[in-house]
Amino acid sequence: MNDITPKAGLLQQAAALGATRQVAADAAQLGYEDLTADARELVRQCILDTLGVSIAGADEEVTRIVRDFCLREGSHPVASLVCHSGRVSVRQAALVNGTASHALDYDDCNLTMPGHVSAAVLPAVLALADARGASGRDLITAFAAGYEAGCSVGAMLAPGHYDLGFHSTGTSGTFGAAAACARLLGLDAESTAHALSIAATTASGLKGLFGTMAKPFHAGRACENGVLAAELAAAGFFARGDGIECRQGFADTHTPTFDPSMARWRPAAGRHLHDNLFKYHAACYGTHGVIEAALELREALGDRVALIETLLLEVAPDNDKTCNIAHPVSSAEARFSMRHTVGMALVGHDTSAANAYGEGSLSDDRIGRLREVTTVTFIPDVNIAHSFITAKLSDGSSVRIGFDAGTPASDLVAQREKLVRKFRALVTPVLGSARCDALIGAIEGLDTMPNVSALLALCQHATA
Numbered sequence: 001m002n003d004i005t006p007k008a009g010l011l012q013q014a015a016a017l018g019a020t021r022q023v024a025a026d027a028a029q030l031g032y033e034d035l036t037a038d039a040r041e042l043v044r045q046c047i048l049d050t051l052g053v054s055i056a057g058a059d060e061e062v063t064r065i066v067r068d069f070c071l072r073e074g075s076h077p078v079a080s081l082v083c084h085s086g087r088v089s090v091r092q093a094a095l096v097n098g099t100a101s102h103a104l105d106y107d108d109c110n111l112t113m114p115g116h117v118s119a120a121v122l123p124a125v126l127a128l129a130d131a132r133g134a135s136g137r138d139l140i141t142a143f144a145a146g147y148e149a150g151c152s153v154g155a156m157l158a159p160g161h162y163d164l165g166f167h168s169t170g171t172s173g174t175f176g177a178a179a180a181c182a183r184l185l186g187l188d189a190e191s192t193a194h195a196l197s198i199a200a201t202t203a204s205g206l207k208g209l210f211g212t213m214a215k216p217f218h219a220g221r222a223c224e225n226g227v228l229a230a231e232l233a234a235a236g237f238f239a240r241g242d243g244i245e246c247r248q249g250f251a252d253t254h255t256p257t258f259d260p261s262m263a264r265w266r267p268a269a270g271r272h273l274h275d276n277l278f279k280y281h282a283a284c285y286g287t288h289g290v291i292e293a294a295l296e297l298r299e300a301l302g303d304r305v306a307l308i309e310t311l312l313l314e315v316a317p318d319n320d321k322t323c324n325i326a327h328p329v330s331s332a333e334a335r336f337s338m339r340h341t342v343g344m345a346l347v348g349h350d351t352s353a354a355n356a357y358g359e360g361s362l363s364d365d366r367i368g369r370l371r372e373v374t375t376v377t378f379i380p381d382v383n384i385a386h387s388f389i390t391a392k393l394s395d396g397s398s399v400r401i402g403f404d405a406g407t408p409a410s411d412l413v414a415q416r417e418k419l420v421r422k423f424r425a426l427v428t429p430v431l432g433s434a435r436c437d438a439l440i441g442a443i444e445g446l447d448t449m450p451n452v453s454a455l456l457a458l459c460q461h462a463t464a
Helices: 006-017 019-029 037-057 059-074 090-102 117-132 137-158 172-184 188-198 214-232 248-252 285-307 317-321 339-347 365-372 412-431 433-444 453-457
Strands: 079-081 084-088 308-315 372-380 388-393 398-404
Touching: 006 019, 006 084, 006 285, 006 398, 019 137, 019 172, 019 188, 037 090, 037 117, 037 137, 037 412, 037 433, 059 084, 059 090, 059 214, 079 090, 079 137, 084 090, 090 117, 090 214, 117 137, 117 172, 117 214, 117 453, 137 172, 137 248, 172 188, 172 214, 188 214, 285 308, 285 339, 285 388, 285 398, 339 365, 339 372, 365 372, 412 433, 433 453
Parallel strands: 308 372
Antiparallel strands: 079 084, 308 388, 388 398
16 A cells, blocks of 8 residues: 655645644554555564564563563553563553563664664554454554554654654654554544654653663663553543644654654655564664675685774764764673674674673674774765775775665565574574474464464463
8 A cells, every 4th residue: 555645745734634643543544454465464574573582582681670670569460471471561561571672672673763663562562452352453453553653753753853862762662652552442543643642741762871771671661651642542531632743742842853744754665664674683773784794794805804904884974873882891782883793793703693792792802803993984875774894904905895784675575584583593492492383373374363362372481
């Protein structure tokens, strides 16, 4: 389904309806039948990938701290936790599972938002669907509605919002979670607009906290606040229908570059879903272009990697604010260091392994040497994952390689195969091969699943 309109027409439509109400109407009106076969496949792939990284991240320290806090707090136990037998409230499940989904920074992203859409939307709507016994079709539709809403809000706020230091996963992601939950609850467009306005007054997330436990917490809070916004709106909580664009509203206070026409903009493929980018390296997406270029460089050089005297990384200016930690001292910081991840790729550390960024790589003198001879420069008009590496060797030769990791895959079958391999690598060590296979099959058949609680039951240890 493709509703591309010239930008002048978009601006006229958004002005007539209002940006908040436009996003709300799009979410409220979306039906399962409106999604093409490719769009539904992309939703299933997003769910597969997000559940995989959530299961792998369920025992990370940040997840344990948040989970234990919620369990001590107590609740009305109606929703499941990933890889834990305890049940908690919908909001708590959204918070804990949302934090787990982003704990490894291995979840998908979309450069339009820009941020991690699925991690901010799926745990919220899945917790609500679990508590209410919703079907797989309900989940697919609501997730798609939330995904599109999060990207639409992000597009309206970009680029100034992110440049100011706001983490769009926590901010725009909150709107996506609210829209998804509102759609699952069957709210009409006006009530959904009020949910989005409630989301506007709760959305938060600061890039200055990257490299700490607060970053995955941003995703958890987006999920929790999205659930809260939708359920309050469903209960008749009155906010206003224009919380994004109103005077001293979200856009007025959070971006100098607000463009309400982007509420209706869609990419050429028809939906923001088609621009989703999956991760195959367990680090900030801004490092993926240089990692891929470094892997090509390693293959080209072979044992001549040891001859590298200097490395020049040419990257987007935005990378300076996200993944340019020169001297990482923890695994969290290593995931946000272009110098470190390039060194890992060049000396043969597995950047796809979730546990590869800890002491083993931080103490590797070969990586340390490469970090010290690396210079980072910034070039305009490229996305955060379009990067170049130039290596100068002691024999006088030099090699320059570029890679753009910001282009979505065109072959969904091949992409699914890659995601299944990633899922198995993450989930099998936690749940075992039988439970892993059952989860893959369940997600493949999600469209006919009568109750998504069965999906969450498979996310538990077999003895749980």
